[in-house]
Amino acid sequence: MATGDQTAMAKPVETVETPAAEGHDKQAWPLWEVFVRSSRGLSHVHAGSLHAPDSEMAVRNARDLYTRRNEGVSLWVVPASAIVASDPDAKGEFFESPKGKDYRHATYYTKSEGVKHL
């Protein structure tokens, strides 16, 4: 269950270089993020991550690990390193703009309440 979390991983990963990364196996299999479509008509939703040597094995491992209980009808696997995240340091600012633009939501329009089929 990692993460689009690894998405945001850009940062923590950089911090690992030394002592923790000592003994890091260069042959270690890369990390993949797994997205599962639970049934037709629904989007693929992030389920977690896993390690696999390549994309073919990644999708098979994802099938074995994340659909053991009939959880999915389709899978995506994406190299964790390929995910680009919004700047983690920007925090709230990046998502500030839509705030205050209530007129984008139907609930903003109260005068038409009670009018049928609107």
Added chain:
Amino acid sequence: MSGESATRITPGNAYRPEDVAAQVAEGVEVSEDVAEYALRLGDDALILAQRLGWWISRAPELEEDVALANIALDLIGHARSFLTYAGAAWGKSEDDLAYWRGENEFRSSYLVEQPNGDFGKTIARQLVFSAFQHELYSRLVDSADATLAAIAAKALKEVDYHRDHATQWTLRLGDGTEESKRRMAAGLVSVWPYVDQLFQDDDLVGRLEGVAVRPSELRAPFDAYLAGVFAEAGLELPDIPPAMTDKSRHKHSEHLGYLLAEMQVLAREHPGATW
């Protein structure tokens, strides 16, 4: 979550061991010949599942623990269905057959009885057996025996994945490092003498025309599939003569006795007990 769906044997509408048991309970007629044939199918699946079960907690990577466990679970499912059906001929349950038959009453093949060896040998055995099983079940779905056909239909979808899993690993080990190539090739050499037995016809199969699949018919498509995999993996087809085995599967390798001793020990300490 209900305990039942969580056992993971098969949610959904697939044909399950429980369905076969229900059918048997309703008093389905199973001839001795059909039962004998079902034993062969069930014992192969059971013995291979027993072998694969050993890998869980010992696989080369955690993801592979999960993958091998899935395959073993599928095979146990097949075994339970076939054994339950076979048992109907003699009023025996799947567990009566699995735990209370002696070595010479088993109908497993030499191939599945072979020890796991290293991961290369296990994959070699998986490749051979799942490719064989795939051809077999592809035809058994058309059996005149509706129960065998239904079990095969469910199993075929799963075996499709087993064959793919073994194929993917054969490619990676065959075309990975020098060491992996050597080990994969050694694994194939080690199981190859027992390939031939899988494809031998005998009188039983002759008597079950239309019900059983004639093993000899599966050899050509099996060879073609393996040739494709070997070519891509850069592996040689082993040039090794078949071992003397037993087309009717009454005789077994030396390994089976040890395997059964372990599998049956607890059940036999408690005759008549339920679990």
Added chain:
Amino acid sequence: MATQTQATLQAVPSAEDEAGQAYFDKIIAEDSRIEPADWMPEKYRKTLVRQMSQHAHSEIIGMQPEANWITRAPSLKRKAILMAKVQDEAGHGLYLYSATETLGTPRDVLNQQLLDGKAKYSSIFNYPANSWADMGAIGWLVDGAAIANQVPLCRASYGPYGRAMVRICKEESFHQRQGFEILLELSNGTPAQKQMAQDAVNRFYAPALMMFGPTDTDSPNSQQSMAWNIKRFSNDELRSRFVGMIQEQVKVLGLTLPDDKIRYNDETGMWEHGELNWDEFHEVLAGRGPCNAQRMERRREAHENGAWVREAAAAYANKKAQKAQVA
């Protein structure tokens, strides 16, 4: 973690750290969730890596005592259930390693820490599983204690940890039930089976209670973890609640718990139990339990025997990637 270590060496926190701390404190105060990219105090990160990786290691080592019985399970149905359960444990280990990796430590490094004996795992798995009934006792008591511990962790302040725990708890509910049913079946079976069940409960009762960790007076890290919303209840609170549940459930089993001191204290609202042998707990934790050496050896063997396979797959992937580039 390196930069974090360096950060602690700096006498004066940077403006960035101060802003980060303020933001972190606000999120914790709101009982919201910290996500991997957020600034977090170095100790929070360390505590999480330690706790989550220990938890992951416990799942992986915990496979062994049960995997030992897969080949001997006394019915095919039980064999399938046990296999599915041990497989789930591998899956849970994977979920937890993934969540831990979001904190910046790769799985192979975590694994190496385990193999080097630098990381701990739950000491319960250093006790042997000698009989089939132990599969029942492990499911009912060990998984039961684990679930009692884990349910509150679904709300842990670190997002990936909480999400992993949600998935794990959902799947584990079957683990406890199947264990309970194994014991129930044995208890209603032959006298020998019932004896086997009682014996397993007798052996696993105290170690299961110790899974909640030392008493609150003797648990230095707990306070901070609670302040950070990683832990939601103290060790003793969870243990008491668990004793309350199993003293009721054991009646359904027709078995007894090996503890005549169990009673409900009206004043404190807590379930009390007999004295636990904490010396034994510390001995096992220090590596001197009956199975510590065996468990580690098995894990090391699997890792070493698998090296050539992992290398082969990595080499194959490299070759394929190079070919794709040329093409």
